[in-house]
Amino acid sequence: MLENKAEQQPLFKVIKPGLLTTIQDLGRTGFQKYGVVVSGAMDPFALQTANLLVGNRRDEACLEITMMGPELVVLSEATIAICGADLSPMINGKAAPMWKSIQLKKDDYVTFGAPQSGVRTYLSVSGGFDSPVVMGSKSTYQKAGIGKHVEKKDTIFGYAVNGKAGVGLMHTEIPRYRKEVELRVVKGPHMERFTKEGIDNFFNNVHLVSPQADRMGYRLKSKAIAHKNGADIWSDAIPFGGVQVPVNGQPIILMADRQTTGGYTRIATVISVDLSKVAQLVPGGKICFREVDVEEAQKLYREREQFLLQIKYFCRGDSSVKGKNGYSKRRVD
Amino acid sequence: MQNIIFQPLGDTGIRVQFCEQVSSRLNKKIRSFCLLLKKERIKGIVEWVPAYDSVSVYYLPDQLTYHAICEELSTLSSYASRDKVEQRNRIFIPTLYGGEAGSDLDHVAVSNQLTKEEVIENHSGTDYLIYMMGFLPGFPYMGGLSKSICTPRLESPRLHVPAGSVGIAGEQTVIYSLQSPGGANIIGRTPVTLFDSSQENPFLFQAGDKIRFVSITEEEYEAIEQAVKNGSYKVRKEVFHDETKKH
Numbered sequence: 001m002l003e004n005k006a007e008q009q010p011l012f013k014v015i016k017p018g019l020l021t022t023i024q025d026l027g028r029t030g031f032q033k034y035g036v037v038v039s040g041a042m043d044p045f046a047l048q049t050a051n052l053l054v055g056n057r058r059d060e061a062c063l064e065i066t067m068m069g070p071e072l073v074v075l076s077e078a079t080i081a082i083c084g085a086d087l088s089p090m091i092n093g094k095a096a097p098m099w100k101s102i103q104l105k106k107d108d109y110v111t112f113g114a115p116q117s118g119v120r121t122y123l124s125v126s127g128g129f130d131s132p133v134v135m136g137s138k139s140t141y142q143k144a145g146i147g148k149h150v151e152k153k154d155t156i157f158g159y160a161v162n163g164k165a166g167v168g169l170m171h172t173e174i175p176r177y178r179k180e181v182e183l184r185v186v187k188g189p190h191m192e193r194f195t196k197e198g199i200d201n202f203f204n205n206v207h208l209v210s211p212q213a214d215r216m217g218y219r220l221k222s223k224a225i226a227h228k229n230g231a232d233i234w235s236d237a238i239p240f241g242g243v244q245v246p247v248n249g250q251p252i253i254l255m256a257d258r259q260t261t262g263g264y265t266r267i268a269t270v271i272s273v274d275l276s277k278v279a280q281l282v283p284g285g286k287i288c289f290r291e292v293d294v295e296e297a298q299k300l301y302r303e304r305e306q307f308l309l310q311i312k313y314f315c316r317g318d319s320s321v322k323g324k325n326g327y328s329k330r331r332v333d
Numbered sequence: 334m335q336n337i338i339f340q341p342l343g344d345t346g347i348r349v350q351f352c353e354q355v356s357s358r359l360n361k362k363i364r365s366f367c368l369l370l371k372k373e374r375i376k377g378i379v380e381w382v383p384a385y386d387s388v389s390v391y392y393l394p395d396q397l398t399y400h401a402i403c404e405e406l407s408t409l410s411s412y413a414s415r416d417k418v419e420q421r422n423r424i425f426i427p428t429l430y431g432g433e434a435g436s437d438l439d440h441v442a443v444s445n446q447l448t449k450e451e452v453i454e455n456h457s458g459t460d461y462l463i464y465m466m467g468f469l470p471g472f473p474y475m476g477g478l479s480k481s482i483c484t485p486r487l488e489s490p491r492l493h494v495p496a497g498s499v500g501i502a503g504e505q506t507v508i509y510s511l512q513s514p515g516g517a518n519i520i521g522r523t524p525v526t527l528f529d530s531s532q533e534n535p536f537l538f539q540a541g542d543k544i545r546f547v548s549i550t551e552e553e554y555e556a557i558e559q560a561v562k563n564g565s566y567k568v569r570k571e572v573f574h575d576e577t578k579k580h
Contacts, residue, residue: 028502034539036470144511234384235465236487237467239342239343239345261465261467261468270343272344294344298394
């Protein structure tokens with residue numbers, strides 16, 4: 001928690017930007033009715049955890065780092081955490097722990113190596129990054145001129161306050177990102193537009209993640225999901241995780257940078273707690289879809305909220321419990 | 334209000350489907366429903382997105398269950414009425430037709446067996462109702478294009494359509510609020526800014542407004558463009574009288 005707000009100061013000098021490094025928080029909500037894309041973290045769970053471990057509000061902005069991470073020189077002392085994909089983070093050439101807060105000194109060198117698992121990782125800093133708040137959010141949406149991607153020679157500013165180092169998740173609580181995932185979905189609003197065979201193909205086949213998988217959406221290669229009579233609908237709102245099926249029968253999972261509205265049938269929506277699995281899936285990854293009802297999906301959502309709340313109270317609370325065992329006193333289901 | 338269906342959009346959204354033909358009448362009903370959402374400030378609702386024949390509401394499932402939001406929205410819908418909507422504007426959009434700014438004007442004219450002047454007269458001679466916003470920030474989905482100038486989308490969309498481009502895409506007329514890829518036949522361009530995230534109100538339009546295109550000359554275009562740049566241009570707007578208000 002930020003009792004005394006620090007002055008804005010330079011945190012990192014960018015030596016190499018990495019493949020795609022952007023500032024993201026939980027997204028720009030409230031303006032979808034005007035067509036403003038939500039953006040925000042692709043993996044909201046990893047972002048929130050990274051924030052809580054350094055004592056931030058969980059919706060604070062982090063660096064979202066994609067596959068090939070950046071090289072950063074530390075300009076001022078800061079407490080950080082790295083959560084999400086294992087992109088082999090290193091500090092001064094030595095492997096850095098993940099899912100745990102770390103203390104950085106001035107002139108430390110933060111780099112990333114070969115991606116081990118997952119796609120996107122989140123680097124939080126105690127006190128938060130300084131980035132213009134546009135329509136209530138720091139999230140980058142470069143297409144509309146809101147923020148910009150991190151580039152070589154940039155200086156990244158923040159409000160570093162001293163946090164606690166060594167606060168982390170228990171080993172068993174750390175998500176494992178796989179290349180073959182089962183995604184739980186709630187049936188979509190346009191089910192009656194698909195043939196029975198099309199619906200069977202959706203639920204009973206393995207779908208392959210194509211190379212066209214980015215912040216906007218994941219195009220899948222599937223056994224065609226056929227429509228009864230075309231794929232066009234009266235345009236309507238597209239949720240995070242909505243699975244759109246255009247006329248070619250190949251589904252697209254719509255992600256953080258999706259358009260707010262679209263004119264193609266949607267067969268399903270990936271439930272919130274499974275969005276991380278999508279965000280961390282590489283091209284060539286495999287997906288099976290399994291239907292759950294909305295009540296089950298909401299129960300899982302509430303359990304996830306409970307979990308995040310526990311982390312929050314833990315990080316705010318007893319400072320003597322910090323250390324390598326992290327949350328050892330907490331019950332884990 | 335009857336004839337609505339609720340559908341979940343995963344665990345954090347609900348789609349309210351209005352079982353009625355898309356029309357300006359239904360649009361008023363949808364606006365009335367959204368006005369109630371705005372007034373009632375139901376705890377747990379994050380935002381909502383009106384569309385042609387639906388409203389999607391996003392919410393927090395730890396504060397509202399699916400069952401609870403269905404009940405809330407069902408009650409709300411029974412109070413929605415076409416008469417209770419906010420006043421909206423007719424917004425005049427100065428547009429330079431043809432030439433470099435509208436390179437597909439010839440094509441639209443030829444494929445509809447009209448002269449370019451007839452296309453311009455037709456396109457600028459009527460109001461277009463904004464049914465909804467989406468696709469890009471500040472991008473209006475408009476209805477009301479005359480059948481006589483409808484033109485199929487380009488077979489292969491352009492990679493870069495400049496911001497402000499006015500076009501015809503099938504049975505719809507469009508204005509691109511930002512530079513973007515697009516498949517519309519571009520017939521003109523407006524110097525007016527439709528979306529500016531640095532402004533207190535970043536959006537020129539909202540659902541329910543009407544748009545009227547006004548044909549301008551190149552000199553006028555440049556003058557307006559200059560005025561927009563130095564912040565002195567004010568888009569002409571007027572409150573419009575609603576024909577359907579009788580009942």
